[in-house]
Structure formats: C-alpha cells, structure tokens
Amino acid sequence: MRWIVLLAMILGLLIAPVGSFLPGAHHRTSHTISTGSVLAQYYFNQGLFFAYGFNYAEAYRSFQTAVKLDSHCAMCYWGMAYVLGSNINTEMPTDRMPLAWETVQKAVSLQNTVTLAERTYIQALSKRYTASLNYDRASLNLAYANAMRKVAQSYPADLDAATLFAEALMDTTPWNYWQNNGKPKPEGQEILDTLQSVLEQDRNHIGALHFYIHAVEEKHPKLAISVADRLRDLHLPLGHLVHMPSHIYLRVGRYQDAVRSNQDAIAVDQKTRTQNGIYRFAYMPHNQHFLWYAATLAGEQQIALQAAEQTAKLVDPDLLRKPGYGTLQHYLSIPLYAWVKFGQWDKILVHPAPEADLAYPKGVWHYARGLAWAHQNELQKAEIELKQLRAIVSSPVLNGVTIWDVNTTADLLEIGSEVLAAEIAARRGEIEPAIEWLRSAIAKEDQLTYDEPAPWHSPVRQSLGALLLVQKRSVEAAQVFREDLAIYPNNVWSLQGLARSLK
Template sequence: MCSVPGNYADAPGDTLAPLAPLFSNLGDMEHPITSRLHQAQVFFNQGLRLIYGFNHHEAHRSFLEAARLDPACAMAYWGQALALAPNINSPIDEERSRKGYEAIQKALSLRTKASAPERAYIEAMAKRFAKAENAARPQLDSAYATAMAQLADKYPNDPDAGTLYADALMNRRPWDYWTEEGKPRPGIEQAIAKLESVMKRFPNHPGAHHLYIHAVEASANPDRAVPSAERLASLMPGAGHLVHMPAHIYLRVGRYADASETNRRAVEVDEAYITQCQAQGLYLMAYYPHNIHLIWASTTMEGKCQTAIEM
C-alpha cells in the first residue's frame, strides 16, 4: 500500500523510509536535472509527469522523495513548489503558500549547484510565492508568467519551459479563456501558440497535449484538438485523468461512443490507483467522479439513457 495523506506533506526530517511509491505506466517523458543519484532523477521525472496528469498531491510526494534521496538537488525543491502552487482546478490556500515558499527558498539556497536553466526555473518560481500571507496572488502569478515567458524564449529546445509558460498564462484566468461569443480572452492565444509550437517539435509531450485540450475545448473550433485527444491517453496510460481527457474533445465534436469508452477506461485506471494508494484529497473527490459525470453525458448523447442511469 502507499497511503496518500489528505493534505500536502511537510518536508521530511532525516528518514530512511521512502516517501513515495514508484508507479508504472506513466510514460517516458524526462527532464534532466543536476543530481548525484539516478533514483532522484527517476522520482523527479515521475513528479513532473504527475503534475501534467493533474495529480498534484502525488507529484508532491515524488518530489519529496527526490529530495530525500538527494538533499542537495535544488530542482527537487522547485518541484515541490510547483506541486503546491495554484493550478486551474485548485486555487492556493494559506498552508500551500507557506510550504511552497519554504520549498522554493530551499531551492534558491541550493541554486549555485544547479545548471543555468535550472537556476532560471528556480528564480521564476520564486516570483510565484511570497513570505507575506496577504501577498496579492494576481501580481505573483503575473510576475511568474513574465519570468516563464523569458525562460521559454531563452530555452526553445526545452518543451517543459514552453509548456509551463502556457500553464502560467492559463493560471492567470482559470476556465475563463473565451467569451460567450467565442472571442479569446487575454493570454489564451499566446498560450495556444506556445503549446502548438511545443507539440510540433515534441509530439509526445503529455503536458502540452493536456493543456491544449483545456485551452481550446470551449473555443469555436475544438476540433483542432482532435489529434491531441487521439494521442494523449497512450502517452501516460497509468494516469487516469489523462486517459479521461480526450473525452473533453470527443463530446464537443460528436464522438459520443469514443467519449464513453475513454471514460470507462479512465474509471478502471483511477480505481486501480485509488485501491493501491488509498488516495484522498482532490483527486479522489474531483477527478475520479468527473470520469463518471462524463460517462453520464456521453451515454445520454448516445441515446443510452438506461446505461447512464445505471452508472
């Protein structure tokens, strides 16, 4: 078993006990970091994959484990701050603000051991957190987005730089990317352009495809994300939310049977994860039920109302 706490864990003291499990079927996306231990790199990669799969609690544990294995690894603490930061489905609270600030301060203290790109990531993330509890979140998020724009421009061969820049733009106005008339709100066109650039050069990047679906699904032409929908689930087949995500597009373009099947598979993947890890928190309360909600919607559109009722 791999019990998952309901709240984000505190940074550990000295311990020999692993702080996170190592999962299978999360794909092969990697982001090389400066670390003396291969296994710290493995858990960092897993943490970033889980970020892109919107399982932020589990990602946080992976980054904690990377830091336990290699306490001098600056990017392990950057990852903790990333997992604790606001995301489009979960505004930040006081506890996460405090822990995120502490994590990124630790990363800053270790940045002399890091590479130039890693220092850029760390210094950008430092703009997202403040010591003061009453710091203005919109200003922090804007400063972070500006720093990520500079990082993405400086390192065009790094797909995570571009993807996380788009994510920063989208987090400035979560779920408010298009007007009722289908006109783009500020920032979303830049996010879409950056994600399209990443996907063109790195066609198997799960984070770019995931965010792209969210960016365009409410637009006048969600069909442009059909290629992302058809590719995404295979990139991280052990991440239930990414297995589910194609349904956001399939429902919009009339592929109701595909949406139903996609969500049935997502339910199976998530139930296996929940059973294994006794999962708690937002993932269990929001992401898993969301699969079932979309099965109701898609089977109803298929004309299979009895199936929807039985779910």
C-alpha cells in the same frame, strides 16, 4: 537498465507511503536535472508526470521522495513548491503559502549547485510565492507567468519550460481564454501559439497535449481532435490523462468515444495506488460524472444510471460541508438528475431526503420529486415541491456553494425551478406559460459559465422541443432541436426529436 527499473520499483515500495512508484510514468515525462541519484531523477520525472496529469498530491509525494534520495537536489525542492501553487481548477489555499515559500527558498539556497537553466526555473518560481501573509494572488500568478515566459524564450529547445509557461499563463485567467466572438484573448493566443509550438516539436508531449485540450475545448474543440486521439493512444497510467480526450469527444459529438475514454480512465485509477488528496475526492468522481453525462447524450441508459450512482458513492461525506467542496454536493445529486432524465419516477419518490443543512442536494431532491409527482399527475404535490424548491433558491446560502468555483448552485436550481414550473403548467394545459418558463430557463442555461460536463444536467432545449412536438408545432420544434444539436452534436435526444419533427 532492467535492474535499475526493478530496483527503483522495490525502493518505491519500501519508501511508500512517501511516494509510490508508478511503472511507466518516469519515462513518459523526462526532464534531466542536476542530481547524482538515478532514483531521484526517476521520482522527479514521475512527479512532473503526475503534475501534468493534475494529480498534485502524488506529484508532491514523488518530488518529496526525490528529496529524500538526494537532499541537495534543488530541482526536487522546486517540484515540491511548484505543485503547491494554483492551477486552472483550484486557487492556492492561503494557508499553504508559508510552506510553498519555505520550500522554494530551499531550492533557491541550492541554486548554485545546478545548471543556469535550472536556476532560471527556480528564480521564476520564487516570484509565485511570498513570505508576507498579505498578498495579491493574481499579481503573484502574473509575475510567475512573466518570469516563465523569459525562461521559455531563453531556452527554446526546452519544451517543458514552454509548457510550464503556457500553464502559468492559463492560471492567470483560468477557463477564460476566448472572447465572445470566438476569437482568442491576447493571453489565449499566446497560450495557443506556445502549446502548438511544443506539439510541433514533440507531438506526444503529455503536458502540452493536456493543456491544449483545456485551452480550446470551449470555443474550438475541433482543433484538438487529433490531439485527443494522440493522448488516447498513449495509454497512460494515470486516469485523468486517459479521461482527458473525452473533453473533446463530448464537444464534437463522439459520445461513444467519450464513454470509452472514461471507462478506461476508471479502470486505470482502480488498478493504481495513486489515489490521494484532491485527486481521489474530486478527479476520480469526475470520471464517473463524465461517463454519466456522455452516456446520457448517447442514450446509453444502463451505463448512465450506473455511472451516476457510482459518482455519488465516491463522495466523501466528511467533505460535503467543507468550504470549496461544493462540487461534491453536485456529485452526490447526480443520481437524482439521472433518474429525472430517464424517467425513473418511482426511484425518485422513495429516495430519502438529504440532510437539511445540505441546501443544494435538498433543492435537487425537491426538483426531482416535483417532476416525479407531475408525471404521475399529482399536481398539488408537485406544487408543494416547487414551493419548497423556490424557498431554497431564494436562500443566500447557495451563493457560497459552487461547482468547481465556476457556477453557483443557485444558478442551477433557478433553472430547475423554471423547468418544474413549466412541467406543472403543461400538465394543466397552460401551454404558452409552460413554453415561456422553458424559454426563460434556456436563457439562464445559456448564461452559465462553460464547464464540462455542462453544469445543468439536461439541455432545456430538449424539453422545449418535446413540448412543441406534443403540441404538433413541428416547425418550431425542429428549430429548437437544431439549436440543441448545434451545441450538443449528434445527441440522440435531439436527433430523434428532429426526425419526428420532420415527419
């Protein structure tokens, strides 16, 4: 067996840049397909591993390499077509449909060479794509999910079928699996039941571990604590999967564990050559972004500031203005947010202005400068920054710039403008108006759609609690800090605030 692995690694290097061979990936996810090529099977397994880890560019390259090794491998074409589709973070671009349709049709043309089970995979995926240029993406996603449900029901021992069905159902309602009362929606319940069944049969199924974390993290993160620990203990060779436990650790107040998960994820990605496509531009900065946020809640200033600066450094400037890449503008702004949180006012004031056409980063810059001037009691200068910030907030251009297609940057800067207005008012001695500004900002913060890390950089309740504490309104401050701790358990800012309130 060792010579096969060695040969595969050598061929992986020779075949590159079509598809890199990632040691340890092919046996982490094993799904036997109809092929006469051992290496094609290896690359198929690796492709599925990458797909379960949201590294779709490398997944595609792995499946593509499998096709080069066995041009009659129907499931290898299936894999290529599968990773071209939508996922919970990204809707499939319209211009990708022709390639996806052509690729899945190639799999269909070869379906008589495979097992009946594989044929059902291919037929189900064919419902996800169309030859027409006029189509309803939601209807196609639902058709695919319904077809994969039948595959999973027909082959209950096939845990990949069940996992792919759960993922397909998640794609029909991304990041929206729960009712406001904390109970799952019908789709959410089916997703949970399916993934729990998979994990009962294989407690270390990588896809099910990953998807289950996403399914429960918003409303019931404690359900996935053991899942997060198991995923962490697998020590996988893909950064995003190493990072994933931190989605749960952050929600349950295990901030040091979240810090370590992201430090480990960053180290894994730096060691491997699997850094292509959106994974490189979005998921790698996401690890640094998450590290900054977890370290901030833990009060780890040095780690947080370094991670914030690294987040910005990983941004590709050529993509900042590209439609759909608003998240990169957010990443670019993280150092300013970090300097605000840790009171690095001099750094803020010497930081150059973003380019004028980057409205969101420019707004964050005005927000940070306004707070910096206010903390130096330069209130007229702070007012000028607030005025410029409000002008940007009122601009319609922000509505098209979103964070992961979840929250608009206009929503964030509106919160920022109210926080800045509160700071200016408080320093003028206008305490009640300042409190009202902060309560208004809290209401807006609470209305933001769930995302991790949280879309607004610093929980506004922490600012309100601090203001109330300064005004010796300890009972009110304690209540606000308790509310914040209910959302961000064990965060050092509100723990310290609560302790001072109770003295």
